[in-house]
Amino acid sequence: MSAPLGGGTESWVEGAGGGHPFGIDSLAWGAATLPGGHEPRLVARIGDLALDLAPATESLAPDLAPLVGGSSLNRLLAEPAQTWHEVRARIADWLSERRHRAAVEPHLVPVGDLRLHLPIEVADYVDFYASEHHATNAGRLFRPGGDPLPAAWKHLPIGYHGRAGTVVVSGTPVRRPRGLRRGSDGEITYGASERLDVEVEVGFVLGSPTVAGEPVPLEQAEDHLFGVCLVNDWSARDIQAFEYVPLGPFLGKSFATSVSPWVVPFEALARARVAPPPRDVPLAAYLDDSRSAPGALDLELSLRLQGTELSRPPFAAMYWTPLQLVTHLTASGATIRAGDLIASGTVSGPQPDQLGCLLELTRGGSEPLELPDGSRRGYLEDGDTVVISGRVPGRDGRPELSLGEVSGTVLAAG
Amino acid sequence: MSAPLGGGTESWVEGAGGGHPFGIDSLAWGAATLPGGHEPRLVARIGDLALDLAPATESLAPDLAPLVGGSSLNRLLAEPAQTWHEVRARIADWLSERRHRAAVEPHLVPVGDLRLHLPIEVADYVDFYASEHHATNAGRLFRPGGDPLPAAWKHLPIGYHGRAGTVVVSGTPVRRPRGLRRGSDGEITYGASERLDVEVEVGFVLGSPTVAGEPVPLEQAEDHLFGVCLVNDWSARDIQAFEYVPLGPFLGKSFATSVSPWVVPFEALARARVAPPPRDVPLAAYLDDSRSAPGALDLELSLRLQGTELSRPPFAAMYWTPLQLVTHLTASGATIRAGDLIASGTVSGPQPDQLGCLLELTRGGSEPLELPDGSRRGYLEDGDTVVISGRVPGRDGRPELSLGEVSGTVLAAG
Numbered sequence: 096m097s098a099p100l101g102g103g104t105e106s107w108v109e110g111a112g113g114g115h116p117f118g119i120d121s122l123a124w125g126a127a128t129l130p131g132g133h134e135p136r137l138v139a140r141i142g143d144l145a146l147d148l149a150p151a152t153e154s155l156a157p158d159l160a161p162l163v164g165g166s167s168l169n170r171l172l173a174e175p176a177q178t179w180h181e182v183r184a185r186i187a188d189w190l191s192e193r194r195h196r197a198a199v200e201p202h203l204v205p206v207g208d209l210r211l212h213l214p215i216e217v218a219d220y221v222d223f224y225a226s227e228h229h230a231t232n233a234g235r236l237f238r239p240g241g242d243p244l245p246a247a248w249k250h251l252p253i254g255y256h257g258r259a260g261t262v263v264v265s266g267t268p269v270r271r272p273r274g275l276r277r278g279s280d281g282e283i284t285y286g287a288s289e290r291l292d293v294e295v296e297v298g299f300v301l302g303s304p305t306v307a308g309e310p311v312p313l314e315q316a317e318d319h320l321f322g323v324c325l326v327n328d329w330s331a332r333d334i335q336a337f338e339y340v341p342l343g344p345f346l347g348k349s350f351a352t353s354v355s356p357w358v359v360p361f362e363a364l365a366r367a368r369v370a371p372p373p374r375d376v377p378l379a380a381y382l383d384d385s386r387s388a389p390g391a392l393d394l395e396l397s398l399r400l401q402g403t404e405l406s407r408p409p410f411a412a413m414y415w416t417p418l419q420l421v422t423h424l425t426a427s428g429a430t431i432r433a434g435d436l437i438a439s440g441t442v443s444g445p446q447p448d449q450l451g452c453l454l455e456l457t458r459g460g461s462e463p464l465e466l467p468d469g470s471r472r473g474y475l476e477d478g479d480t481v482v483i484s485g486r487v488p489g490r491d492g493r494p495e496l497s498l499g500e501v502s503g504t505v506l507a508a509g
Numbered sequence: 510m511s512a513p514l515g516g517g518t519e520s521w522v523e524g525a526g527g528g529h530p531f532g533i534d535s536l537a538w539g540a541a542t543l544p545g546g547h548e549p550r551l552v553a554r555i556g557d558l559a560l561d562l563a564p565a566t567e568s569l570a571p572d573l574a575p576l577v578g579g580s581s582l583n584r585l586l587a588e589p590a591q592t593w594h595e596v597r598a599r600i601a602d603w604l605s606e607r608r609h610r611a612a613v614e615p616h617l618v619p620v621g622d623l624r625l626h627l628p629i630e631v632a633d634y635v636d637f638y639a640s641e642h643h644a645t646n647a648g649r650l651f652r653p654g655g656d657p658l659p660a661a662w663k664h665l666p667i668g669y670h671g672r673a674g675t676v677v678v679s680g681t682p683v684r685r686p687r688g689l690r691r692g693s694d695g696e697i698t699y700g701a702s703e704r705l706d707v708e709v710e711v712g713f714v715l716g717s718p719t720v721a722g723e724p725v726p727l728e729q730a731e732d733h734l735f736g737v738c739l740v741n742d743w744s745a746r747d748i749q750a751f752e753y754v755p756l757g758p759f760l761g762k763s764f765a766t767s768v769s770p771w772v773v774p775f776e777a778l779a780r781a782r783v784a785p786p787p788r789d790v791p792l793a794a795y796l797d798d799s800r801s802a803p804g805a806l807d808l809e810l811s812l813r814l815q816g817t818e819l820s821r822p823p824f825a826a827m828y829w830t831p832l833q834l835v836t837h838l839t840a841s842g843a844t845i846r847a848g849d850l851i852a853s854g855t856v857s858g859p860q861p862d863q864l865g866c867l868l869e870l871t872r873g874g875s876e877p878l879e880l881p882d883g884s885r886r887g888y889l890e891d892g893d894t895v896v897i898s899g900r901v902p903g904r905d906g907r908p909e910l911s912l913g914e915v916s917g918t919v920l921a922a923g
Contacts (some may be wrong), residue, residue: 219674224756237755245754255756256670256763258848260633261721269668270722272841275665275793283664285793285840307765308684308923309677334841340659342638342669343757351721379689379699383671390678426699427686427748427760428923430684432674446902507840509720 106190108203111142116486116497118142119190122183123357123499124322125184126167127209135166135212138279139186140357144203146186152200155195156185167216168321168358172302172433176318180301183360211356213264215300216257218434220262220352221424222328223254223295225415227372229443232455237336249376252415252423254440257328258349265355265501271477271508272350274334287508288331290460291475292474294441295408295451295483296326297498301356301419301435308428316418319431320360325396325485325501326438329353332474333456354436355483355501361417365497367487369393371416381426382419394498395492396442398451399482400475403466408442408451410485477507520604522617525556530900530911532556533604536597537771538736539914540581541623549580549626553600554771560600565616569609570599582735582772586716586847590732597774604784605827625770627678629714632848633694634676634766635667635838636710636742639829641786643857646869651750663790666829666837668854671742671764671837676850679769679915685891685922686713686764686898701922704874705889709812709822709865710740711912713831714772715849722842727798730835733845736772739810739915740852743767746868746888768850769897775831777910781901783796783807785830795840796833804830807904808912810856812865813896814889817880822856822865824899861890891921913917 097223106119108111112118123140129147138145148163159182162171171179189195225232227244230253234243247253263269275285302321305311311319328348333346371384371391394410415423419439441451450456453474457463460473475481485498520526520533527534537554543561552559562577573596585593603609625744638644640860641658644667661667677683716735719725725733733757742762749761785798786803798804808824829837834851855865864870867888871877874887889895899912 153641208574219672220761235756243714247689247751247754251752253752253756254759256672256759258633258670258843259673260849261843263721270842273724274841283793285795307677308920310687331841337661338665338667339755339757340661341648341753341757342667343753343755345635345668345670346837346843349843350841351836379697381699423760424763427688427764428684429672429760429763435674461815 097318104191106141107193107196108141108144109189111144112493114196116495119187119375121359121363121496122169123359124214125357126212126214128212130208137163137165137168138209139363140206141190143206145206145209145312146190146199147202147204151189151199151335152385155189155198159185168300169216170216171302172215172300172321175303179321180362201281211264213262213354214356214358214435215436216438217262218432219434220257220259221254221419221437222257222417222440222495223252223438224440225252225413225420226443227414228412228445229451229455230439232443232450236459237456248306250379251382252420255343257352261349262354265353267309267353268502268506269329269351269353269503270506272331272334272346273508274331274346276333276337276476288333289474290332291505292307292330292332292453293398293475293481294328294330296328296438296441297394297397297410297485298324298354298436300324301421301431301437302433303431304433305431307430310381310425310428311422311431313381313387313422315420316421317361320361320417322360323364323498324358325355325483325498325500327353327481327483327503328438353501353503357499359496359498362489364392366490366493367392367394369411372412372414380419381422384419390401390418392417393488394485395488396485400472401480404449405456405464406450408449409444410442412444413439413442474504477505480504518605520555521607522555522558522604523608525558529556530909531771535662535773535777535910536600537773538582538628539771540626540628542626543618544622551577551582551600552623554620555604557620559620559623560604560613561616561618563861565603565613569603569612573599576777582628582714583630583848586629586735587718588649590718593735594776621861625678627676627768628770628772628852629848631673631676631850632846634671634673635668635851636671636854637666637829637834637852638854639666639827639834640808640854640857642826642859643855643865646857646864650873661690664793665678665796666834669757671766675763676766676768679767679917681767681917682919682920683743683765683767686748686760687922688743688745688760689749690747703748703888704746705865705919706744706746707812707889707895708742708744709810710742710852710855711739711808711824711899712740712768712850712852715835715845716847717845717853719839719845719848723843724795724839725845726837727795727801727832727836730832731775732883733835734775734831736774737778737912738772739769739897739912740895741767741895741915742843742852744751755861766914767917769913771913773910773912777818778806778901780904780907781808783804786828798830798833804832806831808899809902810899811895815880815894819870819878820862820864820909822863823858824856826858827853827856891918891919894918921923
């Protein structure tokens with residue numbers, strides 16, 4: 096490969112070297128309908144362009160075509176991590192070595208011309224609860240008077256299964272759900288949620304399937320972490336509060352979960368790896384990362400409503416690392432399948448401008464936020480547009496990487 | 510079709526008329542590897558034989574081949590219910606009308622020669638909590654001193670998402686899970702579950718996909734209920750008890766869920782429809798079945814350990830009906846996909862010999878059961894074999910139908 100340029104690697108695609116937030120150092124994966132096309136195809140993003148992988152591999156590396164020739168990442172995800180790295184290295188080679196330019200350039204499409212789709216067929220979706228700040232704040236609001244942090248919280252990453260079938264790609268409108276909820280007068284009625292919220296989360300696409308009864312050790316967790324995306328875990332707080340004892344959230348979360356369209360390879364995030372916060376209780380051996388390489392990720396997130404930034408949740412503050420989430424998920428012997436999606440749970444930091452949901456930002460709606468147009472928000476109103484974006488900040492002379500964004504607009508209840 | 514025989518319909522397959530518990534009145538669906546075959550294929554059970562649907566449809570009804578020619582029911586499940594009924598009627602016609610015998614008979618295989626597989630690719634798996642007796646008993650044991658029935662319990666069917674990727678077919682051995690649990694001395698340790706349990710449940714295979722934001726009204730719920738199976742929701746009570754607050758069961762349930770291999774068409778269960786128990790609180794309009802046709806199902810279940818019957822849970826005692834479970838699942842706007850699986854939750858009746866899990870049968874392990882060999886069981890031991898079977902009792906001169914059985918043997922922790 097060529098020498099690094101501007102802190103990153105070089106590409107013959109103009110402006111798409113390592114200095115571009117979606118450049119050659121990232122090579123994010125996506126699925127898109129191309130101009131004039133009818134079926135989604137896999138693409139690799141290179142700067143402001145995307146490489147159409149089916150024809151590119153057919154001409155340059157037919158052996159790869161079965162892995163990346165479909166409409167989702169699932170075939171590639173069924174392979175071991177070594178194959179992911181090899182495929183990515185091949186694509187990087189095509190985009191950095193000038194001798195490939197003539198063969199590759201015809202298959203580059205401007206990102207703006209793509210219709211983006213969900214890049215994975217979601218197998219199982221698991222949502223965790225890995226921010227101590229969020230868990231504490233939510234505990235105070237959901238269970239006033241009790242211990243805000245559940246007894247098990249610092250012993251294991253608490254999580255639950257969400258609805259894989261309602262994971263949608265960024266841009267999909269989200270209809271306000273209806274459900275049963277208890278009003279402030281104690282009356283239980285069915286109707287449109289009055290406490291529709293967002294949750295700023297980071298998602299991880301998993302692959303390299305495992306065998307039942309064989310947990311993934313912490314030191315091998317990275318071999319199942321294919322890539323990273325952003326997640327908005329829409330939540331109807333009133334529906335959730337009424338239904339969630341004792342089996343957890345159900346209809347309050349199952350109507351929609353939005354994800355960003357570009358999956359940034361986990362290996363591209365090496366520059367973001369940092370040590371997690373100090374552990375307050377000794378961890379069981381299977382979760383103990385005190386002698387491991389840093390497993391937390393320094394990602395900067397942003398939550399905007401109608402373009403106004405409401406908060407900047409810091410992912411580095413998460414108590415549990417993505418590696419621990421993967422290991423815990425399999426600790427009982429449960430398998431990982433190609434296309435599993437796990438999410439971090441709401442990302443909240445210790446500061447008031449670092450909270451990842453309206454429940455926390457407005458203290459359960461009791462302290463509404465004021466927007467620049469003078470309107471106030473306890474929870475979301477119909478027509479509101481929420482955008483979550485994320486980035487890996489530049490560090491040690493290496494430029495920043497982008498995680499893109501996940502957006503969604505609230506439709507009135509049907 | 511020919512006249513009914515022995516209370517049911519006639520078939521030219523010997524002994525497989527309406528009097529057979531898996532006869533022409535049922536036509537249960539399965540997926541099986543045939544002798545000498547390599548890939549699972551769809552089959553329709555007729556008595557002690559199974560019809561190999563790919564070659565049968567290719568010769569008799571090529572228009573149906575795309576729907577039933579694959580290795581799972583999912584393609585058929587993607588069609589509207591009217592198509593399910595039409596396909597079933599065509600198959601019934603082949604097996605009842607003698608003029609089809611020469612064409613059909615070569616594609617019949619003895620059930621004993623089949624290797625049975627999971628007949629669906631599970632999309633989302635949801636487990637409910639629909640037995641008042643179970644919820645009350647479990648509440649007393651998990652939350653002593655509190656109100657055993659959660660506040661919302663009689664207002665809506667409480668449920669949660671389980672792990673679709675670890676749903677396995679009957680006969681698959683189940684490895685005892687490991688996890689964190691709190692011992693009687695208060696110590697939190699990681700190790701093999703000491704409280705491995707079963708849950709006797711009934712499962713429902715769903716199809717006829719819906720659109721986001723468009724709930725299924727109660728009177729249309731039946732159009733999404735393709736068929737019925739038996740479910741063993743294996744549960745590690747010690748792991749579950751430690752982890753489940755506030756987001757519900759996770760590793761305590763995610764290691765395995767076993768289902769019976771034969772999916773009995775929901776329409777075959779018309780003879781089992783009965784009125785549900787009286788409702789103690791008024792139901793929201795979307796769940797109100799007081800003016801609907803009877804939605805509960807009179808199914809008789811049996812739980813056996815090493816062949817000894819431990820209990821006979823009555824499904825007719827369930828508070829919430831399958832129709833209500835489907836409607837509630839979509840009430841927030843969540844979609845149904847082809848291959849969704851929902852389960853009832855543990856089926857327990859009011860009597861001591863009608864309890865559907867060891868947690869209840871042994872009062873949390875404190876009153877062990879004695880088996881004929883003199884051994885005692887609070888919870889399951891390695892090597893234990895659990896079999897859940899079920900039937901639709903004969904009624905009004907119509908003979909019984911079988912739901913088959915789901916079995917599993919416990920392997921020692923790895």
